[in-house]
Amino acid sequence: MENQDREQIQSAVREKYGHLANKQLEQPVQACGCGAGSSCCAGETGLAESAVDLYTGAQISDLPDSVTGIALGCGNPTAISELREGETVLDLGSGGGIDCFLAAKQVGPNGYVIGLDMTTRMLDLARANAKKQHIKNVEFRYGYIEDIPLPDESVDVIISNCVINLSGDKDAVFKEAYRVLKPGGRMNVSDIVTSGDLPAGLSQQLAAWAGCVSGALEENLYLNKMKSAGFSRTEVVSRKFYTSEMMMQDDAIQKLVSENRLLLADLENKIASITLKAYKL
Numbered sequence: 473m474e475n476q477d478r479e480q481i482q483s484a485v486r487e488k489y490g491h492l493a494n495k496q497l498e499q500p501v502q503a504c505g506c507g508a509g510s511s512c513c514a515g516e517t518g519l520a521e522s523a524v525d526l527y528t529g530a531q532i533s534d535l536p537d538s539v540t541g542i543a544l545g546c547g548n549p550t551a552i553s554e555l556r557e558g559e560t561v562l563d564l565g566s567g568g569g570i571d572c573f574l575a576a577k578q579v580g581p582n583g584y585v586i587g588l589d590m591t592t593r594m595l596d597l598a599r600a601n602a603k604k605q606h607i608k609n610v611e612f613r614y615g616y617i618e619d620i621p622l623p624d625e626s627v628d629v630i631i632s633n634c635v636i637n638l639s640g641d642k643d644a645v646f647k648e649a650y651r652v653l654k655p656g657g658r659m660n661v662s663d664i665v666t667s668g669d670l671p672a673g674l675s676q677q678l679a680a681w682a683g684c685v686s687g688a689l690e691e692n693l694y695l696n697k698m699k700s701a702g703f704s705r706t707e708v709v710s711r712k713f714y715t716s717e718m719m720m721q722d723d724a725i726q727k728l729v730s731e732n733r734l735l736l737a738d739l740e741n742k743i744a745s746i747t748l749k750a751y752k753l
Contacts (some may be wrong), residue, residue: 478640481687485638486591489544489567493593496542496568497600499667520544520634523570527551531574539601542568545633546745547662550574552709559628562652564617564645565589565635569598569610575631576610584693588620588625618644622652636743637664646701653752655745659703662747664666665691667713671738676730691746703750713744 523532523540526548532540544567545658555561555578563572566587587610589595598612615621617632618641630649639645649659666688689697695706716736719725729736 478618481638481640484591485512489591490593492542492544493568493591493597495540497593497597516528517744521546521608527570533572535570535573536601536604538586538597538604539568539570540574542597543570544568544731545571545662546664547633547659547660547710547747549631549633550578550748552747552749553578553629553631553660555579555583555629556657560626561585561620561629561631562620562627563587564620564630564632564649565638566598567594567633567635568611569601569612571633572598572610572612573601573605573607575629576607579609581609583609586622588615588617590614590616618648620648620652624691625657627652628654628657630657631662632659632661634663636661640687642687642689642694643701646698646703650702650752655752657752659698659750659752660748661750662745663694664688665694665744665746667691667742667744669725670742671732671734688743691744695748698750702752704753706748706750708746708748711744712746713741714739717742719743 520543523535523543526543527543527550550571553575555575557580559579560583561575561579563575563585566572566589569587572585572587576583579585586597589598589612592614595612595614602610602612613621613736615638617635630653636642636645653659667690691708695708698706716739717738719736725736725739728734729739
């Protein structure tokens with residue numbers, strides 16, 4: 473992908489998620505009815521699901537609304553990461569910080585979690601959330617997942633939740649992830665993928681949209697890109713297809729369907745969230 477195209481995608485994503493962070497920062501509890509029981513700003517967050525749909529009650533019961541109300545993920549990568557005391561964890565596209573805070577509990581005071589995000593207002597929100605909870609073993613850094621600002625072989629585990637699909641250069645993301653992982657390290661990702669061919673003309677428009685389906689790859693292509701970067705033993709742990717009913721809640725998909733004179737049924741079993749594991753041997 474040309475650098476100009478990648479920069480345009482980054483700008484669109486930054487604008488969209490900066491807008492959501494601003495809403496939460498300006499009205500921490502009431503923005504768009506945010507809270508643990510609903511996805512923040514419904515209709516604006518693509519196929520992102522609410523915290524109660526993705527995490528157990530035990531995981532999120534002590535997290536404030538400013539964390540659970542902007543959980544913009546499509547899975548729960550910490551649930552399969554099997555984090556151990558003292559490990560260093562990197563979250564690619566950390567957003568409001570929910571997965572970082574869950575990881576911080578698991579690695580304990582001797583472990584460390586780094587949240588990486590390119591949206592400054594999301595970083596502001598995540599840092600405020602960490603301060604509110606008095607969490608000391610989490611750091612939020614500005615940077616791009618295509619150019620991770622960390623040394624080679626410096627982290628034990630990488631997690632990411634519905635973010636890599638937003639990148640215009642996924643090859644660079646996976647190569648960088650492989651570079652910063654220690655030998656024996658692992659990557660646990662939840663993301664949006666497609667299955668089979670999308671209706672004619674739709675995939676190009678989806679790739680230009682800064683929502684959760686933006687840039688989504690066909691599942692096998694996604695896994696092959698990980699393998700090409702060096703990852704071994706890629707394993708899809710879970711796969712959930714989005715139903716017509718779920719897609720009806722998304723404003724951008726509704727618009728695309730209308731503009732292309734499609735039925736939501738045309739996308740049935742075409743878009744899925746997957747959670748996977750991959751290893752650096």
